[in-house]
Amino acid sequence: MRDELLRVSGLTVSLAGRRIVDDVDLVVGSGETVGLVGESGSGKSLTARAVAGLLPPTLTAGGSVRFSGTELIGASERVLRKFRGRRVGLLMQDPFAMLNPLLTAGAHIAESLPRGTRRDRQEVVRRLAEVGITNPDVAYRYPFQLSGGMRQRVAIAAALAGDPELLIADEPTTALDATIQHEIMQLLARIQESRGMAVLLITHDLRVAFQLCDRVQVMYAGRVLESGASKALATGPGHPYTLGLISALPAVERTAVRLEGIPGSVPRAADVACQCAFADRCGQRQDDCLTERPPLRLLDSGRLTACRYDVAPAASVAAPPSVPSARKSSANGPLLLVEGLRKKYGQAVALDGVDLRIEPGERLGLVGESGSGKTTLARCLLGLVDPSGGSIQLGGMDTTRLRHLPAARQREIRPLVQCVFQDPSTSLNPAMTVGATLAEAAALAAEQDRRPVGEVLELVGLPSGYAKLRPHRLSGGEKQRVAIARALAVRPALLICDEPTASLDVSVQAHILELLRTVNSELGTALLFVTHDLAVVRQVTDRIVVLLHGKVIETGVTASVLDSPGHDYTRRLVASVPTFTGSDACTI
Structure with missing residues (x-):
């Protein structure tokens, strides 16, 4: 047993008398790494902020937080200052939020x-x-x-x-490229070992948690649903929620027959105070799950689960051999043809002679680290910037300098290619309803291709009633569905997806990826999927193009490139993906 450094007992966080975090227990030993995992809204970050004494004035904390025997709940700011930054360090997700630009x-x-x-x-x-x-x-x-x-x-x-004796790291690698993420994780592990420092890691990335942490606690709706050793949870989850998160993980080693996310969304803690918090989303729900809150019970190897019943194993479905999706032949050649594309910003070379080809209905992945030229290429294809050289043909038309074509010609070409961005919150107008946003987009389509708003919403799995809502009423996954619906409203031949799932929880990510696969197969819309996540690109693409310093360094069938990369850089990208070895019951 490690010496106990932090003990959290019955922690609550409330807003106007309503609980957001509800009766959380947590122990961190000296030199130990403990992970808090769960979807957005589960209470992970609020728990960490309560431990550090950094809750905003509108929130109140109850229960007990003892650090080396000193009670921090209710302690004066003078006492808390002796701990924050000195004995307890805090590392946030976005370094721009931590670093003063001046x-x-x-x-x-x-x-x-x-x-x-x-x-x-x-x-x-x-x-x-x-x-x-x-x-x-x-x-x-x-x-x-x-x-x-x-x-x-x-x-x-x-x-x-x-x-500090304890480092609280809140999503420290979420916004980073795969190789940089890998480097930061190794760095934290190395520093922790050399210093003997404890780490409380908050993340929604289960691969990172299982790789770095000694123990993991799974949070949901403000409470702990399962806790135990990382390996035990990874290979045999004891709660249906944990199993659902693991089952939603995309794998870099294989292509899933179907990507299954958990239906619904995380409820507020106060709304499920007297029942199993996960009951409304659980496929194994029994009558008593809705009438009483299940306590944590002990399983083997010291694991605890807040489920009265044994978890039924997920059905293991073997994926068929990975083959390219059906492509539509075109007498006019490929849908998109890029030859020798170059782009310079002053003396900086962003693109250096890129060649690219996409057939109608094909799914192409574009991968590489930040600075490799992925986004610059996408902006050139969308006509947002002018290339410095080379050519772009879309649907047999020259679109190299799209912005300089006559307005009528632009109106003809622009509906052929649309984009879905990483953050739907910044790509949707907060003042417009969902219906108005979709109607505005549909008006740009050819008259014979226009669809009613309700039909477009149905296409992305949303009820027609959502047309009356504004973006602030939607969850992150629902906003992204609306963003996809807006792009599809003009019936594009090519959909550029620029990191569309990078900011989403693993369950929501699975839903969005499956939606994009459905759009491709049912509508025949070609996809250019821009990402640094190789596990994601494995699930949604037929071919892959790897960019490095603005050059294509490897291309081929996705499965072949990921299974047997031919370039050292591609091998580094594949090696940087956190490994995850669950039991057959958890196989995607």
């Missing part, structure tokens, strides 16, 4: 160092080196001058500058 990297680290060393420049350099930044000049750079991975390393160095 301070240099070195200044961020210096202000967190012990008083006697804050003016010691060599100490700042040493702290940067600890997180893998060996160039001392980085200390004099501002956040906007650093890459995403570099900013996160600086944020880690700042969080560790006070030499």
Whole structure:
């Protein structure tokens, strides 16, 4: 047994008397890594903020949080300051939210160092080196001058500058590319081992949690539904919710016959206080699940589950051999043909002679790290920027300089290609209802292709009543469905998907990916799927193109490239995907 460092007992977080986090227990030992996993709205981040004493004034915490024997709930700000930053460090998902844009990297680290060393420049350099930044000049750079991975390393160095005994890491790798994510995870593990530091990791990425954590607690609707050793939960989940999350994980090793997410969404804790919180979404629900809140019960190997019944294994379905989807032959050639495409921003080369071909109805994956040219290529195809050289043909028409064509010609071409972006919250007008948004898009389609709003909503699995709602009334997954519906309203021949599931929970991600596969198979819409997630690209594409520094370095059938990559860079991308080995019961 490790020495107990943090003990949380009966923790509650309430807003105007209604509980958001409900009776959470948590123990973290010295040098141990404990993961909190679950969908958005499960209460993970609020639990972490309550532990750190960083809840906003509108929220109140109850129960007990004891750190090394000192009670933090109800403690004065003076007492909390002695813990925050010194004994307890906090690392957030977005380093831009942690780093002051007016301070240099070195200044961020210096202000967190012990008083006697804050003016010691060599100490700042040493702290940067600890997180893998060996160039001392980085200390004099501002956040906007650093890459995403570099900013996160600086944020880690700042969080560790006070030499905390516990690091609370809230989604520290979610916004990063696969290889950078892998590097950051290895970095955290290495620093933790060298320092003997404890880590409380909050994430919705089960692969990351199972790989990094000694123990995992699964949260849902503000309460803990299951906890235990990572390996035990990964290979034999004891709660239907945990099984549902694992079953929704896309696999880089194989293609799923069907991607199954958990139906419905996370309820508010106060609405399910007297029943099993997961009952309304559970396929194994019994009558007593709706009348009484199940307590945590002990399973083998010290695991705890808030389910009265044994979990029924998920049906294991073997996926057929991965083959390209049916393509429609065209007498006019390919749907999209890109030849020698180049794009320069000043002296920086974003695209360096890219060739690309997409047949009607084909699904093509475009992968690579940030800065590889993926988004620049998509913007060129959409006519948002002009290439510096090369050519683009869409549907047999020259669209290389689309913005400079006559307005009538643009109106003819633009409906052929549409885009679904990463964050639907920023791509939907908050002042317009869903119906008005879809009607506006449908008006751009040819008259014979226009569909009623209700029919477009049905296409993406939403009730027609959603037409009256505004975006703020929708969940993240519902917003993304509306964004897809808007793109489909003009009946495009090509749909460009730019990281459309990167910000979504694993269950919602499964629903959206399955929706895109259905759109492709039933409507014949070709897909250009831009992503850094190889497990996702395995599920939705026939072929894959790998970009590096604006050049195509490998291309081929998706399964062949991922199973036997031919380029060192592709091999690094594949190797960076966190491994996950569940039991046959959890096989997708």
